[in-house]
Amino acid sequence: MTDRTTSWPDRLADLANEHGIVGASLAVLHRGEIVVEAAAGVTNLATGVEVTTETLFQIGSITKVWVATMVMALVDEGVLDLDAPVVSMLPALRLKTDELTAGVTIRHLLTHTSGIDGDLFIDTGRGDDCVEKYVALLADAAVVHPLGATMSYCNAGYILLGRVLEVVTGVQWDELMRERLFRPLGLTHTVTLPEEALLFRTAAGHESQHGEPLKVVPRWSLMRSTGPAGLICSTPREVLTFAKLHLDGGTTAEGIKILSPESVAAMQRRQVELPDHYRATGWGLGWMLDEWDGTPVVGHNGATIGQNAFLSILPEHGLAICLVTNGGDMRTFRGAVFGEIARELAGVTMKAAPMPAAEPPPFDPADFVGVYEKAGTRIEIVDNEGVLSAVFTSTGELADLSPDPEICEMRPLGPDAFVIQWPGEAGWMPMTFYQLPDGTSCLYCSVRSIPKVG
Structure with a gap:
């Protein structure tokens, strides 16, 4: 096995350059110790400030595992019950249907099986009551599938969990994270608010529209109301301090018990199957579950405005990897970095990304043509003489960040499945067509179930 721990600063810079990455920071935990820390590139193309290993990046939806950890800590304390209806803790809660209001549980929210249309982004202000105000608006949120029928990634569900935490503890979400986890x-470089992030060297996101050069995004972060779904900012080292908690049975290095070993194990236990296994094989209580070379992997990714974060843990090998980036071909870059580290430190081959089928299966375009829509996204599948394309149009409060539709040609992957390449990226993204038990036709894309509406 090649020892790369001393050469990773150079290697990260080489890979970042190869994949057009603006800036990146990496840390690797192995057998209880940080064995790699490296940084490359700049925090902001407009300023040229270099990334260091102490630069803060947005970790996006990795935040959800921190929220799930807090939920499970309260389960340990007997404050929460995973299968209790949420309305029993939030009596004023109203969702789209009476059945959903009465039936949705903490477990549904943790596993993304509630059916609430999850990408409803609404700015409810900068006050400490922003999460409470957001939850009051969920009565108007659409339902994308019946309760428990499938798994569809749900930001709204985690914001709702954040409100549950506030109510049962009496502590506002941002302060609860500081008090009970940070x-x-x-942790000294982990925050939830932009005014806190400004006290540090902090990365800005970068994006490209229609093949144009990368540039700084016009908006640094999502609205404060989305905090429990994805507003933690941190460094790879501190994210791995959190990951180590889950490798060490729920106890910190200083001996502080945050979770029971039973809750740590429960979070990593499969709760739900996914409609396809291209991105993951299942979901636990907060964690995304997968396998690399037959080896169990738990983890989570995060994507915000022009920034991406990746966390993968191989419990059998005591290995955890965190990579944060702020622009460029980020997913392919992640595959290169994680693939090398997994081989070197665990002897494991990382799961290959989906690719177009070498021998495309026959298909009838008419089976897939139509409009699929959920909050924030409208996808039209069109047929051009037997070649399918997906036209993505952003809607809602974030539509101004991507004002023009993106058109991606669809290449066959397998029965009822295709892959597309997002502009500016070399990797492929899977899209699977399937039906719910009630017969509703859906498109599964970015681990979201998107119903056919036309």
Whole structure:
């Protein structure tokens, strides 16, 4: 096995350059110790400030595992019950249907099986009551599938969990994270608010529209109301301090017990199957579950405005990897970095990304043509003489970030499945067509179930 721990600063810079990455920071935990820390590129193309290993990046939806950890800590304390209806804790809660209001549980929210249309982004202000105000608007959120019928990634569900945490503890979400996680873990470079991030060297996101050069995004972060779904900012080292908690049975390095070993194990246990296994094989209580070379992997990714974060843990090997980036071909870059580290430190081959089928299966375009829509996204599948394309149009409050539709040619992957290449990226993204038990036709894309509406 090649020892790359001393050469990774150079290697990360080489890979970042190869994949057009603006800036990146990497940390690797192995057998209880940080064995790699490296940084490359700049925090902001407009300023040229270099990325260091102490630069803060947005970790996006990796935040959800921190929220799930807090939920499970309260389960350990007997404050929460995974299968209790959420309305029993939030009596004023109203969702789209009476059945959903009465039936949705904490477990549904943790596993993304509630059916609430999850990408409803609404700015409810900068006050400490922003999560409470957001939850009050969920009565108008659409339902994309019946309760428990499938798994569809749900930001709204985690914001709702954040409100549950506020109500049962009496502590506002941002302060609860500081009080119950950041401080006990000894974190000094992990925050939830932009005014806190400004105290550090902090990365800005970069995006490209229609093949144009990367440029700084016009908006640094999502609205504060989305905090429990994805607003933590941190460094790879501190994300791995959190990951180590889950490798060490729920106890910090200083001996502070945050979770029971039973809750740590429950979070990593499969709760739900996915409609396809291209991105993951299943979902636990907060964690995304997968396998590399037959080896179990738990983890989560995060995507915000022009920034991406990736966390993968191989519990059998005591290995955890965190990579954060702020622009460029980020997913392919992640595959190159994680693939090398997994081989070197665990002897494991990372799961290959989906590719177009070498021998495309026959298909009838008419089976897939139509309009699929959920909050934030409208996808039209069109047939051009037997070649399918997906036309993505952003809607809702974030539509101004991508004002023009993106058109991606669809290449056959397997029965009822295709892959597309997002502009500016070399990797392929899977799209699977399937039906719910009630016969509703859906498109599964970015681990979201998107119903056919026309």
